[in-house]
Amino acid sequence: MKERTNRLSGLLPAFLIPALCFIAVLYHNGLIPFGSEKAFFYIDMNYQYISYFSYLKQMLAGDVSASFTFAKLIGGDMAGLTAYYLLSPFNLLFMLFDTANMATAVSVVAICKIGCAGICAYIFFSHHLQDRAKSLILSTGYALMAYMIVYIQNIMWIDGVIMLPLIALGIDYIYENRSCALYIFSLFLGIFFNYYIGFMLCGASVLYFAYRFVVNKTVFREKIGYTVKYAVSSILGGGMSAFVILPVLKSLEGTTKTEYSFFESIGLQTQLRFRELIKHLLVPDPVMYNIEIFRPSVFAGFVVTLLFIGFFLLPKIPLSKKIAGGIITVVMLASFYFKTLYLLWHGLSKPVCFEYRFAFVGGFFILLFAMEFLAAVKLKRLVLFALLAVNALSSMWYINLNYDGLNFEGIGFKDYYNSTKPAIDHVKDLEKDSDDFYRIEKDFRYNYNDAMTFGYNGLSHYSSGEKLVTRDILAAAGYSYTEMYGYYGYGSNISNDALMGIKYLLYKDTYRDGLREISKIDDVTVYENPYAFPLAFKADSAVCDLAVNDVRRCFAADTLIESAWGKNYSMVGEITDYTVTLDNVETYTNEEGRLCYRIIEGKKGFIDFTFTAPCSSNLYTAVIIDGKLGKIKYINCKDTELKYYPDYYDHATRLLCQM
Numbered sequence: 063m064k065e066r067t068n069r070l071s072g073l074l075p076a077f078l079i080p081a082l083c084f085i086a087v088l089y090h091n092g093l094i095p096f097g098s099e100k101a102f103f104y105i106d107m108n109y110q111y112i113s114y115f116s117y118l119k120q121m122l123a124g125d126v127s128a129s130f131t132f133a134k135l136i137g138g139d140m141a142g143l144t145a146y147y148l149l150s151p152f153n154l155l156f157m158l159f160d161t162a163n164m165a166t167a168v169s170v171v172a173i174c175k176i177g178c179a180g181i182c183a184y185i186f187f188s189h190h191l192q193d194r195a196k197s198l199i200l201s202t203g204y205a206l207m208a209y210m211i212v213y214i215q216n217i218m219w220i221d222g223v224i225m226l227p228l229i230a231l232g233i234d235y236i237y238e239n240r241s242c243a244l245y246i247f248s249l250f251l252g253i254f255f256n257y258y259i260g261f262m263l264c265g266a267s268v269l270y271f272a273y274r275f276v277v278n279k280t281v282f283r284e285k286i287g288y289t290v291k292y293a294v295s296s297i298l299g300g301g302m303s304a305f306v307i308l309p310v311l312k313s314l315e316g317t318t319k320t321e322y323s324f325f326e327s328i329g330l331q332t333q334l335r336f337r338e339l340i341k342h343l344l345v346p347d348p349v350m351y352n353i354e355i356f357r358p359s360v361f362a363g364f365v366v367t368l369l370f371i372g373f374f375l376l377p378k379i380p381l382s383k384k385i386a387g388g389i390i391t392v393v394m395l396a397s398f399y400f401k402t403l404y405l406l407w408h409g410l411s412k413p414v415c416f417e418y419r420f421a422f423v424g425g426f427f428i429l430l431f432a433m434e435f436l437a438a439v440k441l442k443r444l445v446l447f448a449l450l451a452v453n454a455l456s457s458m459w460y461i462n463l464n465y466d467g468l469n470f471e472g473i474g475f476k477d478y479y480n481s482t483k484p485a486i487d488h489v490k491d492l493e494k495d496s497d498d499f500y501r502i503e504k505d506f507r508y509n510y511n512d513a514m515t516f517g518y519n520g521l522s523h524y525s526s527g528e529k530l531v532t533r534d535i536l537a538a539a540g541y542s543y544t545e546m547y548g549y550y551g552y553g554s555n556i557s558n559d560a561l562m563g564i565k566y567l568l569y570k571d572t573y574r575d576g577l578r579e580i581s582k583i584d585d586v587t588v589y590e591n592p593y594a595f596p597l598a599f600k601a602d603s604a605v606c607d608l609a610v611n612d613v614r615r616c617f618a619a620d621t622l623i624e625s626a627w628g629k630n631y632s633m634v635g636e637i638t639d640y641t642v643t644l645d646n647v648e649t650y651t652n653e654e655g656r657l658c659y660r661i662i663e664g665k666k667g668f669i670d671f672t673f674t675a676p677c678s679s680n681l682y683t684a685v686i687i688d689g690k691l692g693k694i695k696y697i698n699c700k701d702t703e704l705k706y707y708p709d710y711y712d713h714a715t716r717l718l719c720q721m
Contacts, residue, residue: 072194076184079198080205081177083454087461093470094165101165102172103472104215104350105415110524111217112168112475113511114147116161120517122154132501133513134523135532136562142313142527145306150221150255161515162479165472168217175220180205186227187433189234195446196436199453200429203362206457207429209422211464212349212359216416222259223422225252229263230270230426232295237274237288242295249299254306259419261409266423267296269390273430276386314527331401333417339398350464356417358398360425361460362432363453369432378438387431394424414526478508479515485586486516489566492580499597500565503550510549521562522549539618555682557619560593567591601626637681640673 089096103112117133120126130139152171159167184201191197204227213219225248232245249267253260271292275285334357342357344367349356361367374384397403398418405412407420441449489502501519504512513520521541536542539558542549556576559567567577567589577589605626617636624630644659645668652658659669 072184072188072198073181075198076180076201076205077177079202079450079454080180080457081173083202083206083458084173084176084461087458087465088169090462091465093169093465094473095169100470101472101475102169102215102470103165103475104468104470107168107215107217108471108475109509110511111147112164112472113509113515114143115153115156115164115167117514117517118148118153119156119161122157126517131514132499132519133517134511134525135521135528136535137519138529138532139313141309143525145257145310145313146527147218149306150218152221162476164479165475172214172217172220175217175224176205176210176214179210179220179224182224182227183429186231187429189231190433191437193436193446195443195450196433196441199365199436199446199450200433202450202454203366203432203457204426204429206363206454206461207422207425208346208359208361208460209425211457211461212356213416213419213422216419218256219259219419221255222252222263225249225255226263226266226422226426229267230430233267233271233274233292236291236295237278237280242291245292246295246299246302249296250302253300253303257303257307257310258409260303262407262420262423264296264300265407265420266426269393269423269427270430273386273390277380277383315529332399333401333404334399336399339395346460348460348463350468356415358418358421358424360421360428362425362429362457364456365449365453366429366432369435370428373431373435376435376438379434383434387427387434390427391431394427398424475508481584482508482512482586483516485568485583485588486518488581488583489568489588490518492566499563500594501563502566502568503559503564504568506568506570507549519563520550521564524549539622555619556591556593557617557623559591561595561619561622563595563597565591565594602628604628637673640671643670643672644668645670 085096088102091097091100093100093102101108117126117131121128126133128140128144131137134143152175155171155174156164156167159170180201183204184197187200188194188197191200210220210223228248229245229252232242232248235244236242249263252263271289275289278285278288280288338357343360346359346361347357349359373379373387397407397420404418407423413419486502493500499519501521502513503520503522507522508515510522510524513522521536539562541558569587569589570585576593577591579587580590581588602625605622608622608625646662647659647669648662650658650660
C-alpha cells in the first residue's frame with residue numbers, strides 16, 4: 063500500500079515537470095502569454111486551426127451547424143473536418159477564452175497536453191518500474207520528446223501520443239490476465255480523437271504486442287490465448303470507432319486525403335541518407351526551420367539516449383529482450399529509411415510537409431528500452447534525480463533550439479478579429495429578420511478560413527479534407543484555387559458574384575461598378591450586390607449540357623446564366639481588339655486545345671498585351687499560371703496603375719485596374 067501511494071504521488075510532478083519546462087521555454091522566447099510580439103502559431107496553426115477552433119466555439123454555442131456549413135467553398139458537410147481537427151476533449155478549454163484571445167488559448171491547451179502526456183507515460187512506466195524517480199525520468203522524456211515539441215503545432219495529433227502509453231498498458235494487462243477494458247477503450251479513444259494518428263496507434267499496438275509476446279515467459283499455448291484476447295479486443299476497440307470512421311470515409315471521397323501514392327512507391331526507394339538518419343537520432347538538429355525536410359523527431363533527452371544504448375550492452379538484460387528490442391529498432395529505422403514503409407505508416411499517402419508523423423512510435427520504443435535498462439540496475443536516489451534534471455534540461459535545450467528565432471506568426475490575429483468583427487456583425491444585423499440565403503466576401507483576409515472564424519457564409523476555404531470537385535466548380539466560375547484551397551481572390555466580377563449569392567462585399571481597397579455602398583465601419587466599407595441570386599432557382603434543362611471546360615473564366619456566370627435561362631444575359635463585356643508582343647516566350651496548344659504561353663529557357667520572358675481600354679468600366683483578367691512558371695513579373699496595362707502580380711497561387715478573375 064505504501065509503495066502504491068508512493069507511485070501515485072508521482073502523478074502531479076509527472077504533469078508539472080514537463081509543463082513547467084515547456085512554459086520556461088515559452089517565457090524565454092517571449093511567446094504569448096508571456097509576451098505580446100510572438101504567438102504560438104506556426105504554419106497551419108495560423109492558416110487553418112485557429113479558424114476551425116473558432117468555428118467549434120460557435121458550434122458548441124449553437125450558433126452554427128455541426129453537420130453542414132456554407133462557411134467553406136460552396137458548402138459541405140462537417141464530418142471529415144470535425145473528425146480530423148475537432149474531437150479532442152482538450153478543445154473544450156477554448157470555451158473559456160474569447161475568440162480574440164485564441165493565441166493564449168492555444169498556448170494553454172499545448173501546455174495541458176504536454177503535462178497529460180507526462181501523466182499517461184508515468185502511469186505506464188511506474189507500472190513496470192515500481193519506482194517514482196525512475197518513472198519520472200522516462201515520463202518527462204516522453205512528454206518533452208522532440209515529436210511533441212515539433213508537432214505540437216499540429217495540436218490535434220497530440221492526443222494520440224497521450225493515449226499510446228495507456229494502449230501499451232492495456233496490452234500489459236492482457237498478458238497479466240487482467241481486464242481487457244483499458245486496452246479496448248484507450249484504443250477506441252485514440253482513434254476517436256484523431257483517426258489519422260489512430261491508424262498509427264494501431265501499428266504501434268501490433269509492434270508492442272509482438273514485443274511482449276517474445277519476452278513473456280509463459281508457455282506458448284498461453285501466448286496463443288493472449289493473442290486471441292488481443293485480436294478480439296482490437297476488433298472491439300477499432301469497431302467502436304466505426305460511427306466516426308465510416309462517415310469520415312464517405313466525407314473524404316474525392317479529396318486530397320484519398321490520393322494514395324503508396325502503390326507507386328513499392329520497392330527499395332529511400333527517404334533520406336542513412337548517415338543523416340543516424341546523425342539526427344543521436345545529435346538532433348532543429349527541424350522547424352524547414353518543414354519540408356523534417357527528420358524523425360524521436361529525441362527524448364541525452365540521458366534517455368544513453369539508457370537506450372545501454373539496453374543492448376548491459377549483460378544483465380536477457381538476450382530474448384535484446385533480440386526483440388533489436389528487431390523493433392530495425393523495423394523503426396527501416397520505416398524511417400525506406401519510402402514504402404514510410405508511406406505505409408502514413409496511411410498509404412505521402413504527407414505534405416511535417417514529415418515522419420509516426421515518429422512518436424519510435425520515440426516510445428526508445429523510452430521502453432531505456433525503461434528495461436533502468437529496471438535492471440540499482441541507482442541511488444541522488445543519482446536518479448540528477449539524471450532527471452539532466453534529461454529535462456537537454457529536452458529544454460532542444461525545444462529552445464527549435465523555437466529560438468523562429469518566425470512565429472499569428473500576433474495580429476487579435477487585432478484583426480476585433481477590427482473585422484464589427485463589420486461582420488453589422489451585416490448579420492441587416493439580415494437578422496430575413497430568411498434569405500446570402501454570402502459575404504472581402505478584399506482582405508487573415509487567412510483563407512475567415513468565414514469559419516466569424517461564422518458567415520463565404521467561398522474561401524483551406525483544408526486538405528475538402529472535396530476537389532467543389533474547388534473545381536469555383537475554379538470554373540473564375541475563382542482562385544490550388545490543390546489545398548479555393549478562395550475569393552480579392553474580387554471576381556459582378557456576374558460571378560451574383561451567381562454565387564454574394565450579397566455583401568467588405569472592401570478596404572477595392573470598388574466595383576454596380577455595387578451599392580450601405581455603410582462604413584472604421585476602414586471597412588460595406589457594399590451590397592443588388593444582383594445576388596438566391597440559393598436555388600429554376601433553370602432550363604439545357605444547362606445540363608453545358609461543358610464546364612468550355613467556359614471561359616471571366617465569362618463563367620454569363621455563360622451559365624444564358625444557358626439556364628435560354629436568353630442573352632452578358633453583364634461582362636470583352637476586349638477583343640488587342641495585340642500581343644512576346645519576349646523570350648513561345649506559344650503552344652495544351653491537351654484541352656487552349657492556346658498557352660511558356661518561357662523559353664535561358665532568361666526571363668515577358669508578355670506585353672496592348673489594348674484600348676473602355677473609359678467607363680473596370681478591367682478584369684483571369685491569368686492561369688502553371689506551377690513551373692511560378693510567377694509573372696507584371697502585366698502591362700499602359701498608363702494605368704496595376705492592382706496585382708499574378709502567380710501560381712492566384713488564378714482568380716481579378717480586378718486589373720479601375721478606369
